[in-house]
Amino acid sequence: MKNDLGMHTREIPSSGEPLPVIGCGTWKAFDVGKDAVSRAPLAQVLQTLFENGTAALSGRHSVASHLIDTSPMYGRAEAVVGDLLEAGKWHEKAFVATKVWTQGRDAGIAQMRRSMQLMQRNPIDLMQIHNLLDWRTHLETLLAWKKEGLIRYLGITHYASSSFRELEAVMRAEPIDFVQLNYSLEEREAEERLLPLAADREIAVIVNLPFGAGSLLRKVRGKQIPVWVKEIGCESWAEVLLKFVLSHTAVTCVIPGTGSPEHMAENCRGGMGATFDDALRERLIEFWDSGIA
Ligand SMILES: NC(=O)c1ccc[n+]([C@@H]2O[C@H](COP(=O)([O-])OP(=O)(O)OC[C@H]3O[C@@H](n4cnc5c(N)ncnc54)[C@H](OP(=O)(O)O)[C@@H]3O)[C@@H](O)[C@H]2O)c1
Numbered sequence: 001m002k003n004d005l006g007m008h009t010r011e012i013p014s015s016g017e018p019l020p021v022i023g024c025g026t027w028k029a030f031d032v033g034k035d036a037v038s039r040a041p042l043a044q045v046l047q048t049l050f051e052n053g054t055a056a057l058s059g060r061h062s063v064a065s066h067l068i069d070t071s072p073m074y075g076r077a078e079a080v081v082g083d084l085l086e087a088g089k090w091h092e093k094a095f096v097a098t099k100v101w102t103q104g105r106d107a108g109i110a111q112m113r114r115s116m117q118l119m120q121r122n123p124i125d126l127m128q129i130h131n132l133l134d135w136r137t138h139l140e141t142l143l144a145w146k147k148e149g150l151i152r153y154l155g156i157t158h159y160a161s162s163s164f165r166e167l168e169a170v171m172r173a174e175p176i177d178f179v180q181l182n183y184s185l186e187e188r189e190a191e192e193r194l195l196p197l198a199a200d201r202e203i204a205v206i207v208n209l210p211f212g213a214g215s216l217l218r219k220v221r222g223k224q225i226p227v228w229v230k231e232i233g234c235e236s237w238a239e240v241l242l243k244f245v246l247s248h249t250a251v252t253c254v255i256p257g258t259g260s261p262e263h264m265a266e267n268c269r270g271g272m273g274a275t276f277d278d279a280l281r282e283r284l285i286e287f288w289d290s291g292i293a
Contacts, residue, residue: 006272007052009064010252012153013202014177018057019095019253021246022271023067024049025208029259031075034083043084044261050093052268065095069180069206069255070119071130072111073101082119096121097178097206099130099157100138108138112145126178128155132166139174153177159208161189171197180206183251185244185288186216195250204252210245211238211256226287232274238263240284242270247281 009018024045032038049066057064070077078098085091098115100108116122127142129135135156142154155178156170164181171179171194179198183190187209198205211217220237234240238256245254256267276284 007064007268008246008271008275009057012177012204012252014153014204017061018064019204020052020064020066020271021251021253022049022052022242022268023069023095023097023206023253023255024264025255025257026068026070026077026081027074027257029257030070030077030080032080033076039080039084041261042080042259043088045258045264046084046088046090046094048261048264049268050090052265052272063092065093065125067095067097067126067206067253067255069097069208071099071101072115073099073130078115078118082121086120091121095125097126097128097155098124099128100142101130101133103134103137105137105141108134108141112141116150123149124151126153126155127151128157128178128180131158132156132163132170135170139170139176143175153204155179155204155206157181157206157208161187164189164194168193168197171201171203176203178204178206178252180208180255182209183207183245183248184210184212184216185241185284186212188285191248195248199250205250207245207251207254210241210254213257216241226284228283229280232280234274235269236266238266239270242267243274243276244281244284246271247276 007020009020011018068081070081085094096119100112102108102111129138145151146154155176157180158167159182181190225237225240229240242254245251258264
């Protein structure tokens with residue numbers, strides 16, 4: 001599905017709600033103080049994101065809000081997101097995802113309440129258990145919170161393929177709406193079991209580290225993108241790497257992290273226009289693995 005401004009959306013399987021395929025990660029870049037100089041570019045990052053995804057959709061869900069992913073682990077990022085959404089009157093444009101990242105029931109509840117305050121959101125759209133830390137305890141709370149309407153969706157996250165066995169066990173056994181995991185042209189282990197399983201179990205997939213925390217883009221710095229991706233309208237490596245991730249049909253949304261409005265604009269293009277078919281996907285994998293990058 002495509003909205004009027006050109007950003008593709010995909011449905012959250014557990015609800016049918018459309019989500020624009022490009023969101024924004026806040027690790028590092030959004031951990032700043034209150035000064036205007038630090039915050040101005042971040043406001044522009046969010047504005048750029050929202051400008052690319054606010055057109056009306058047809059049907060039951062008429063608006064698609066962009067996912068912003070944060071965590072209490074990311075220093076001041078939750079407060080910065082909350083303040084910027086408030087100042088820009090952007091709350092409705094944002095699908096806010098944060099995490100619980102602590103041990104114990106009471107500590108988890110206290111942390112999540114604080115996140116709600118900092119982000120000035122009630123309900124929180126998506127609450128995730130960060131890196132599966134004390135997940136059994138928090139899952140119980142999240143299921144209750146979802147029933148009470150304090151959160152709309154619940155999920156689990158990790159950033160390392162070494163955790164995939166544990167992610168898989170939770171995905172198989174528990175009623176989660178979302179899983180967030182690492183997947184990129186370089187790290188493709190999620191294709192083996194987790195992405196097919198997510199499709200089977202109707203779990204939405206958020207992809208983190210699409211640029212390997214920037215390392216993939218550093219590898220290709222100064223190198224031309226292949227002519228056969230240019231031919232379908234791609235202009236940058238960032239766009240190519242995001243389109244690769246999105247070419248897996250089990251992926252719902254990808255959240256490149258950035259503090260740069262120019263990079264955000266470039267990243268939004270990864271969710272627009274032509275998509276990669278299987279043949280193009282395979283060609284790109286071969287190209288990347290051949291060491292040309
Ligand atoms: N366990 C977890 O739950 C977990 C773990 C890891 C990440 N995450 C989430 O996933 C998000 C994404 O991961 P990440 O931020 O670590 O890594 P990433 O998205 O793979 O890469 C971010 C890096 O790429 C750069 N970048 C972004 N867009 C660019 C562009 N168009 N051109 C050139 N450089 C660009 C950024 O620098 P600039 O600021 O200069 O653009 C930053 O250094 C995080 O922000 C976080 O929200 C969650």
